[in-house]
Amino acid sequence: MIRLHETVRVARSAADCYRYLLDFSTCEQWDPGVYRAAKITPGTPAVGSEFDVTVSLFGRRSTLRYRITALEADTRIELEMHGNGIRSTETIAISSGASGGAEIDYRADFQLSGVLRLSQTVARPLFKRVGRKAVAGLADALTIKSEPPRQSWPSYAADRSMILAAPTFTERGYLALDDKSHSEFMDDRVVVVTGATSGIGEAIACEYARLGATVVLVGRDADKLAASRQAVHDFAGGDIARIHTEQADLVDVAQTRALGERLAAQFPHIDVLVNNAGAMFDTHALTDDGFERTLAINLVAPFVLTETLMGTLIAAGGRVVNMSSGGMYLQPLVLGDLNFEKSSYSANNAYARAKRGLVAVTRHWARRYGDAGVQFNAMHPGWAATPGVTKSLPGFDKVMGRFLRDARMGADTAVWLGAAEAAKHCQGEFFLDRTPHPTAVLPNTQVRPSDAQALYGWLRNESDIPVHGFG
Structure with a gap:
C-alpha cells in the first residue's frame, strides 16, 4: 500500500x-x-x-x-x-x-x-x-488572482515569426498553461452565449453554468437548443431553470435585433456576452440584408447584438468576449470590399477578414464605451476539434486531428475573460490562452483606429443601428 x-x-x-x-x-x-x-x-x-x-x-x-x-x-x-x-x-x-x-x-x-x-x-x-x-x-x-498574465518575450517573438507560434495553437499550448482553473463563482450573474448548440459555444455555456451563472443559450434550431440545454445541465448540475434558450437566425439583422430586445427586456443587467456564433460558406452569396453571408454571421451579427444590448451591459458593468480566429493573422481589413463583390471569393479569406473586422471593432468599442464600465476583448480559441472545423475544413481536420484541442480547451479563455478577477481590467486586447497577443504580425494587416472608426460607422449605417445616448 x-x-x-x-x-x-x-x-x-x-x-x-x-x-x-x-x-x-x-x-x-x-x-x-x-x-x-x-x-x-x-x-x-x-x-x-x-x-x-x-x-x-x-x-x-x-x-x-x-x-x-x-x-x-x-x-x-x-x-x-x-x-x-x-x-x-x-x-x-x-x-x-x-x-x-x-x-x-x-x-x-x-x-x-x-x-x-x-x-x-x-x-x-x-x-x-x-x-x-x-x-x-x-x-x-483556489487562489483568486488580481493581475492578468503578460506575454513573455519568447512568446512575442514566436508570434512575430508565426511558424513558431503555430504549435501553441494546438492542445500543446493549452496544456502548457500554469493556471487552468475556473473557481470564481458567478451566482446572480447573467451570461449570454451565441452559437451555443455545439462545440466551443456549448462548452463555454457548460463552464459558466458550473460556476453558477444564469446562462442564455442562443441558436437557430429549437431542437438543438433543447438538447444543448439538457447537455449543459447534465454537465453543470444545479437548477435547470437557470439555463435559458433563445432561438434566432443571426444571419438576419431583424432577428438579431429582436433577440437583443427580448434579452434586454428579460434581463436588465447582462454581465457577460460571448459572441461565439460563426460560420464559413463555400460559395459567395448575399443575405436578404445585402451582406455576404460570412460577414453577416461573423461580424454584422455580433455588432448588432452587442449594440442592442449595450444598455444592459452598461447597467451591469459587463464584459463582452468576441470569438476570433488565428486565420485573422493572414488577412487585412479591406474596407472597400467587405462583401467580396470586387474580388475573387475565398471561404477562408472571407472568414479571416470578418474575424479581423471583429477584432478591430472590439478595440473601437473599448475606446468608445470603456469609460462607461464595459469591457471588450477578443480571443482566439486555438485549433479545436469541433463540428464546425470538421465540416468547413475537412483536410485540416484530417491532418491535424490528433493535435487539436477539444472544445473545453478552446472554451477556456472565453470563460476566464468573463469570470476571472484577473481579467477585470483587460480592455481592447486579443487573447490566446489567457494571455494578450498582438493583433497583427504581417505587413499591412494592422488596423488603424481611423479604419476601425470607419468600419464601425459602416456597420451602424448598413444595419440601421441607432446612435446611443451614451458613448
Missing part, C-alpha cells in the same frame, strides 16, 4: 472549496498529472456520481474511474478509484481556519496489483511527489 497525506491552507471559504471539489472533474484544472477529466453521471454531483480521469501513469496515459462514496456538506468528500492494476480510497476533509480561509486535508491509500505491484518500491516516491504537486495545484486554483 502507498499512503499519502497532504494539507494545504487557502484564502477561500470552506463552502467554496467544497463546491469546487464536489465536481471532481475539476481535477483536470489543478492536478498537473491529469490530462482530461469528465463527470459521467449527469447532474449535480452526489454520492454515487462517477468521473473518468485520464492521467499520465508510468509514461503512458491511463483512464481511472472515480466514484463519490460519501459526502458531508462543506466538510468532507470521500472517493474510491479503480483502474488497470490500481485502486484507491481518498478523502478530502475541509475545515474553516481559525484566522479565516480554509484548510484542506487530503489522504489517500493506493493499492497496486499485477505488474504495478512489482514496482511499488519505485512508485512510492513518485506517488508522493505527484500528490504534493496536485495539492499545490489545488491551492493555486
Whole structure:
C-alpha cells in the first residue's frame, strides 16, 4: 500500500472549496498529472456520481474511474478509484481556519496489483511527489488572482515569426498553461452565449453554468437548443431553470435585433456576452440584408447584438468576449470590399477578414464605451476539434486531428475573460490562452483606429443601428 497525506491552507471559504471539489472533474484544472477529466453521471454531483480521469501513469496515459462514496456538506468528500492494476480510497476533509480561509486535508491509500505491484518500491516516491504537486495545484486554483498574465518575450517573438507560434495553437499550448482553473463563482450573474448548440459555444455555456451563472443559450434550431440545454445541465448540475434558450437566425439583422430586445427586456443587467456564433460558406452569396453571408454571421451579427444590448451591459458593468480566429493573422481589413463583390471569393479569406473586422471593432468599442464600465476583448480559441472545423475544413481536420484541442480547451479563455478577477481590467486586447497577443504580425494587416472608426460607422449605417445616448 502507498499512503499519502497532504494539507494545504487557502484564502477561500470552506463552502467554496467544497463546491469546487464536489465536481471532481475539476481535477483536470489543478492536478498537473491529469490530462482530461469528465463527470459521467449527469447532474449535480452526489454520492454515487462517477468521473473518468485520464492521467499520465508510468509514461503512458491511463483512464481511472472515480466514484463519490460519501459526502458531508462543506466538510468532507470521500472517493474510491479503480483502474488497470490500481485502486484507491481518498478523502478530502475541509475545515474553516481559525484566522479565516480554509484548510484542506487530503489522504489517500493506493493499492497496486499485477505488474504495478512489482514496482511499488519505485512508485512510492513518485506517488508522493505527484500528490504534493496536485495539492499545490489545488491551492493555486483556489487562489483568486488580481493581475492578468503578460506575454513573455519568447512568446512575442514566436508570434512575430508565426511558424513558431503555430504549435501553441494546438492542445500543446493549452496544456502548457500554469493556471487552468475556473473557481470564481458567478451566482446572480447573467451570461449570454451565441452559437451555443455545439462545440466551443456549448462548452463555454457548460463552464459558466458550473460556476453558477444564469446562462442564455442562443441558436437557430429549437431542437438543438433543447438538447444543448439538457447537455449543459447534465454537465453543470444545479437548477435547470437557470439555463435559458433563445432561438434566432443571426444571419438576419431583424432577428438579431429582436433577440437583443427580448434579452434586454428579460434581463436588465447582462454581465457577460460571448459572441461565439460563426460560420464559413463555400460559395459567395448575399443575405436578404445585402451582406455576404460570412460577414453577416461573423461580424454584422455580433455588432448588432452587442449594440442592442449595450444598455444592459452598461447597467451591469459587463464584459463582452468576441470569438476570433488565428486565420485573422493572414488577412487585412479591406474596407472597400467587405462583401467580396470586387474580388475573387475565398471561404477562408472571407472568414479571416470578418474575424479581423471583429477584432478591430472590439478595440473601437473599448475606446468608445470603456469609460462607461464595459469591457471588450477578443480571443482566439486555438485549433479545436469541433463540428464546425470538421465540416468547413475537412483536410485540416484530417491532418491535424490528433493535435487539436477539444472544445473545453478552446472554451477556456472565453470563460476566464468573463469570470476571472484577473481579467477585470483587460480592455481592447486579443487573447490566446489567457494571455494578450498582438493583433497583427504581417505587413499591412494592422488596423488603424481611423479604419476601425470607419468600419464601425459602416456597420451602424448598413444595419440601421441607432446612435446611443451614451458613448
